[in-house]
Amino acid sequence: MSMDYQGNSLRDFLKNNGHVVLQRVNNYNLRSFTEKEREHIINGYSTLLGKGAFGEVYKGALDVQCLVAVKKYKDGTRKEDFAKEVIVHSQINHKNVVRLLGCCTEENTLTIVMEFICNGNLNNILHCSNANGNVPLPLDKRLDITIELAEVLSCMHSMSSPVLHGDIKPANVLLDENLVPKLSDFGIARFLSTNEVQQTRNIAGSIGYLDPLFNQTGLLTPKSDVYSFGVVLVEMITRKKVVDGNTNLIQNFTNSLKREKVVRQMFDDEIVDGKKKIKVLEDIAKLAAECLRLQDRLHPEMVGFLSLLFLHSPVNEIECQL
Template sequence: MSDHELSARTNIFGLRLWVVISICAGTGFLLLFLLSLCLSLMRKNASSRRTTATIPVTSKEIQEVRVDPSQTSAVVTSPRSVKQKEDESPVVVQKARVASPERGKSEEGGSPLGKRPTDQAAAVPAEVSRLGWGLWFILRELEVATDNFSDENVIGEGGYGTVYHGILEDGTQIAVKNLLNNKGQAEKEFKVEVEAIGRARHKNLVRLLGYCVEGAQRMLVYEYLDNGNLEQWLHGDVGPSSPLTWDIRMNIMLGTAKGLLYLHEGLEPKVVHRDIKSSNILLDKHWTPKLSDFGLAKLLGTGRNYVTTRVMGTFGYVAPEYASTGMLNETSDVYSFGILIMEIISGRRPVDYSRPPGEVNLIEWIKTMVSNRNTDEVVDPKMAEKPLSRTLKKTLLVALRCVDPDSQQRPKMGHVIHMLEVDDFPYQDEHRAGRIGQPYSNSPQYKVRVSARQVTEPGDNSTKSEI
């Protein structure tokens, strides 16, 4: 096309042809840019959608128990208070630097979840490089994965810090716990979680994939579970009917119990979780439970039955002997698990001040309902199909044994699993019951006579209930 033709005026406002062509081209480029921007936003929204039903929203605030060593009673701290652990010297984790900004493929060309490149491994100080079980993430990588730790990606908050949902460049979904750096608390939290579950592998424990140590930042990277936590499904807005059927609830109880059994008996040193509660039970799309948040965990070496420590945990779940003396062992987790069973069955919180006076404390309310032979009324009203009366009574009895005020009378987690799985418990004779675990009749505080299927209180010779 000649210059004369390009300079000729057109019928469009008398503009020259080259002006019209320029306007059309510019408009086309602008439309393409807007279209690509819309597609990018749509892809981001689609990747962040849940693969299951909408997870109910519940409060992110966590109430924690802190006991002054000079006192014997537990008090509730403010909901967002930072967890104060044992007075121990802070762990020194040296500042790590990376030689290359790229972390992904190993020398063999492995996937991003493979080994660290050798140049990075050499750049990491000894204190960090010893954590060879997992990946070492750089801060920039986690910032990109979580959209610079945006509020939209927050999936959990508490005294320990904030948990964000993230997506790595290879599409792997992760949960990033950004630990609060409050007077060395992040250092302690980092060390405890790494020592407790860094090398642990169990289907009912959340897997710790790796960590980030950069400057003052201490972050832990976990596998991402897309169905939220148990607290959301028990106490969140799930509508008139809960998707948690009795079978699902039983599987959650058993899976959690098996995870605890692994911590108590499958590891050396054994681990006491110390913060068993519904918000720390994460669920995958198949409702498989996984224990999480090991920031308060304690390690018990061989031959150690107890460890004396500052009392920490969540109000309503803490064992009475631990709250009063600070003496901690596996039975403290068993007590918390008993509370969890009651919470799963009833759909009620361990302590709920919005309820009538006789129903505020979940344990006392359950005992009253069992004594009055009203066990069927204990079941969560949002559960569409109620369990068999026999199965319900058996599960309640297991819960009551777990919360025995005498810690020595509580069953071990292996016994708890057996009692939840067998069909004839508690309708067995005393001899057989003794092989499963010490019968409740030995408890001076609260007795359950298995053979007579009766519950009695100390100092009361009358029959309180038939279970």
């Protein structure tokens, strides 16, 4: 299969449509796919992985040894939105980010091609039961996932031009064969200006994970991601959905924190085993509460939060108890 590496057409498309804070279009190392090549890769749309407001994601293959996920955008997607996603995603080179391989920019065929991550997403692992019940997810593995997610967010927020993801939730955390997390979906992500604040009138994020301060101010900061991360932490230790009918997990969690024994009752039974584990879960609950504080200035920075997570969640000590 013939591929146009770093073609002028791809560079020109991103340069003309990707009006972002930084224009580093010469740094891209992406494959440019034609519509015909895209159709060959996804083999007649035979395996649908998921779909949403943006379009659909299919499983495909570049060759026998290279499986990929192909995100096909719905007709009418703005070229500017597509180009910004490609530009931001391509700038983040981290082991816990899904690797972007290339894209198709032909008329009405906007598509990105990414590495395929075999174990689906964290939301399905946490909340979708199989015939034998929930997929086992021991505490040490949950801590590994949590710490690595904190690491990649810390990295993004510390870049020379900080990157805000804007839609942190378990559905956007993919898991490989070893349950190593890979952050995905940079459709809302953006470079932040030098003052690390951006104002937008567009709704960003997902119900239950969106920082309430955004609704009040319209301001996006790295701490918007910190709030969403706090919500994910609560899901990890309770294995409960953020919104389940009329039940609001974060509201219940916040109310339960006022009484220590009550919040213990929210912990997932699978990982409540012994006093040391309960102490770790209580420490994680306190860290989640720090992230969920409604006053923006009280949200911890992701860089500092990472060290707190290690401090309050002694992974090595936990592993010795398993």
